[in-house]
Amino acid sequence: MRDVAVIGIGLTKFGELWEKSFRDLITEAGIKAIEDAGISGREIDGIYVGSMSAGRFVGQEHVGALVADSAGLTGVPSTRVESACASGGLAFRQAYLAVASGIHDMVVVGGVEKMTDVVSTEATNTLATAADQEWESFFGATFPALYALIATRHMYEYGTTREQLAQVAVKNHANGALNPNAHFRRKISVDDVLNSSPVAYPLRLLDCSPVSDGAAAVILCPLKDAKKYTDKIVKIIGSGQASDTLALHSRDDICTFKSTVLASKMAYKQAKIKPKDIDVAEVHDCFTIAEILATEDLGFFKKGEGSKAVEEGLTEINGTIPINTSGGLKAKGHPVGATGVAQIAEIVMQLRGEADRRQVKDAEIGLTHNIGGSGASCAVHILEVV
Ligand code: COA
Secondary structure (H helix, E strand, O other): OOOEEEEEEEEOOOEOOOOOOHHHHHHHHHHHHHHHHOOOHHHOOEEEEEOOOHHHHHOOOOHHHHHHHHOOOOOOOEEEEOEOEOHHHHHHHHHHHHHHHOOOOOEEEEEEEEOOOOOHHHHHHHHHOOOOOOOOHHHOOOHHHHHHHHHHHHHHHHOOOHHHHHHHHHHHHHHHOOOOOOOOOOOOOHHHHHOOOEEEOOEEHHHEOOOOEEEEEEEEEEHHHHOOOOOOOEEEEEEEEEEOOOOHHHOOOOOOOHHHHHHHHHHHHHHOOOHHHOOEEEOOOOEHHHHHHHHHHOOOOOOOOHHHHHHOOOOOOOOOOOEOOOOHHHHHOOOHHHHHHHHHHHHHHHHHOOOHHHOOOOOOEEEEEEEEOOOOEEEEEEEEEO
16 A cells, blocks of 8 residues: 555635535635645546535535536546545545555545535435434434434433533634634634524534535645655545444444444554544534544543533643634534545644644644544544654
8 A cells, every 4th residue: 555645625615605506616625626736637537526415405416427527627537425424534535545555646535515505404304314214314313313312311421511512612613713714703602502592402503513515625646746746745644434323222322433433443553643642633523512422432532521621621722632623513614525525624734834823733643533424434534744
């Protein structure tokens, strides 16, 4: 296997983007990534794109071909990857494996979703297709409802409080306020979260990631070639992927996502590092409880101690392990197919020292964690500036 580097990143703004089409978004992100890498589009010999449900959100399937066409890259092999909200993370892993194996030499990985063209109920139902249709969605269990069950159990098992959940949203909105591409750029308080509309007990509106439009893209090439394009080389040092049962009721413990534990073990092993070596991480905070679960399952904190860590400020930009400096899914936004690729872009910015007011001091190793549904799929990547 060859070593692989990320040499370019591109992001659109995330949010409710009425003026931009699905095609506009992914093309804009791809062009920005190509410009950032300083390559010519003609050098690209492979395309991977993460998109969860373009068919239901905008009536467009066959996304791989669409992206090649829009980018003026017809002829280049272009593959769509779908794994619900982890579609972007899994597309990145497929691209990494393709370059590492020697199949491709210059790959663009995109992630895109345009979710706000449909009404809220349709967006909720479309997202719920990633849960177990027969045993969960059919009975009305949407994702807010499933994560509400997890939050309730975590509160019961570990004494996690409503205020601690709110503090995740407060931190991520504060980070999002520093991110020009974020869906929400306003700071909020614990009281704002506690007084926002109830969604599914104990989760309220401000515990939820929003329904967003947006796209992200990154460029990968063999490490040995990266020096030609940049002197701030970011190497992929670990890549892990795992799966779990689709439905929550089939699991021994709903306070742990086994897919996160397994995917991160795989990535840490390949990178030959421990969780304490990570300087900055983007984790999948689709709901406030999800960030707490992630920081525990990734090994940053012991099980049950993730909520206390947020309360103590350990996960803030200047904390011991800064989490979701971009604003996370909560404030940066969650255009589902784009999320996993946008996480990579944020970590690359951090490792290159280009994250402006949200820069983590001396960040050298960063991690991304992208979840599908309520943890049935997961991708974890570890990047290092070399
Ligand atoms: N966080 C903060 N503000 C939000 C928000 C969120 N998650 N979602 C909506 N808002 C704001 C909107 O900007 C709008 O503000 P405005 O009145 O100032 O314009 C207001 O709340 C109402 O927006 P609306 O779109 O009508 O909200 P909604 O009630 O239809 O949807 C949720 C709210 C929480 C149900 C929706 O955001 C949601 O389903 N989130 C979860 C998405 C999800 O499950 N993703 C997959 C995870 S696995």
